[in-house]
Amino acid sequence: MNKGKFIVFEGIDGSGKGTQINILVEEMKRQGRTVYQTAEPTNSVTGGILRDALGGFTDRNAHELSAMFLTDRIFHNSNKINGIKQFIEKGVDVVCDRYYYSSFAYQGIDADLKWVMDMNLNCKEILKPDLCIFLDIDSKSSDERISKNRLEREIYEEKSVQEKVRKRFLEVFGLLKDSENVKIVDASRSISEVSADIINIYNEFKGDF
Ligand code: ADP
Numbered sequence: 001m002n003k004g005k006f007i008v009f010e011g012i013d014g015s016g017k018g019t020q021i022n023i024l025v026e027e028m029k030r031q032g033r034t035v036y037q038t039a040e041p042t043n044s045v046t047g048g049i050l051r052d053a054l055g056g057f058t059d060r061n062a063h064e065l066s067a068m069f070l071t072d073r074i075f076h077n078s079n080k081i082n083g084i085k086q087f088i089e090k091g092v093d094v095v096c097d098r099y100y101y102s103s104f105a106y107q108g109i110d111a112d113l114k115w116v117m118d119m120n121l122n123c124k125e126i127l128k129p130d131l132c133i134f135l136d137i138d139s140k141s142s143d144e145r146i147s148k149n150r151l152e153r154e155i156y157e158e159k160s161v162q163e164k165v166r167k168r169f170l171e172v173f174g175l176l177k178d179s180e181n182v183k184i185v186d187a188s189r190s191i192s193e194v195s196a197d198i199i200n201i202y203n204e205f206k207g208d209f
Contacts, residue, residue: 004034004092006084006127007202008099010169011135012162013154014142015187016194017097020135023195024202025095031206036087038076039097046072054154062110066119069103074125084127101132101182105169106156113172131205132180133198134173135187139163181205 007024009017021037028035041047041054050068053060060068077084084094100120108116120126139162146157156165173182183201187194 001091004036004088004090004094005130005205006088007093007095008101008129008132009095009097009135010099010101010105010132011187012137012139012142012166012169013157014146015135015137016145016191017135019191020133020187020195020198021095021097023191024198027199027202028093028095033093034091035093035095036082036084037095038082038084040076040099040102041069041072042076044072044075044079046075054156055152056155062107066103066107066111066116069107070119070123073100073103073120074123077127078125088127096129099129099132100126101134101169101172104172105165108172109164109168117172117175128180130181131201132182133201134169134182134184135194136166136170136184137187139166141188 009021011017025035025037041050046068049058050065050072052058053065053068075083080086084096087094103116103120104113121128139159142162143159146153156162170184173180173184176182185194185197185201
């Protein structure tokens with residue numbers, strides 16, 4: 001049996017990941033694929049501790065966050081109930097909202113980037129995505145989208161932080177250009193323009209298998 005494909009969406013908050021994942025997953029299903037849609041942090045206990053920290057309720061430094069994201073990601077890959085690996089083995093495609101690139105871009109600002117990258121990229125329990133779609137948008141535009149829809153902010157959601165994170169994402173993709181399959185999409189356009197590009201990228205990617 002052919003293995004499933006593992007697709008990850010990345011981008012700063014408000015870049016449109018949730019919106020575009022829903023559209024792509026519908027398209028994949030329409031094309032006859034079986035798809036498992038998931039996100040990080042997960043619903044594990046560690047995921048809950050992470051959400052608590054990201055919401056600013058508990059103060060955690062970047063090293064603690066990096067280690068907890070690593071633990072949560074290993075659980076996300078390997079747990080017996082809904083782990084990514086078992087779906088991929090069964091031929092189910094997995095589409096995930098955020099993955100290790102987010103650890104590099106967010107925690108990699110205050111924690112040592114090499115350390116964060118090494119522990120994620122060299123862990124055999126953590127699958128490498130077949131495709132990463134990065135939704136690129138400037139922090140001013142994403143901030144306007146967030147402001148329209150939410151009253152509260154997470155710890156990383158200040159505009160100045162988001163701009164740093166966006167730069168860090170792009171730096172990291174530069175470092176990983178020979179080893180990871182990353183496609184950068186201009187996410188500042190309308191929902192339908194962005195999704196048209198993503199579906200083209202997916203169809204081209206699908207042509208490879
Ligand atoms: P993320 O998951 O990256 O935080 P969302 O998909 O939740 O982003 O989108 C954040 C907000 O912006 C939502 O209210 C969504 O409806 C809106 N949005 C998403 N994509 C676009 C777009 N291309 N243009 C305008 N608004 C958008």
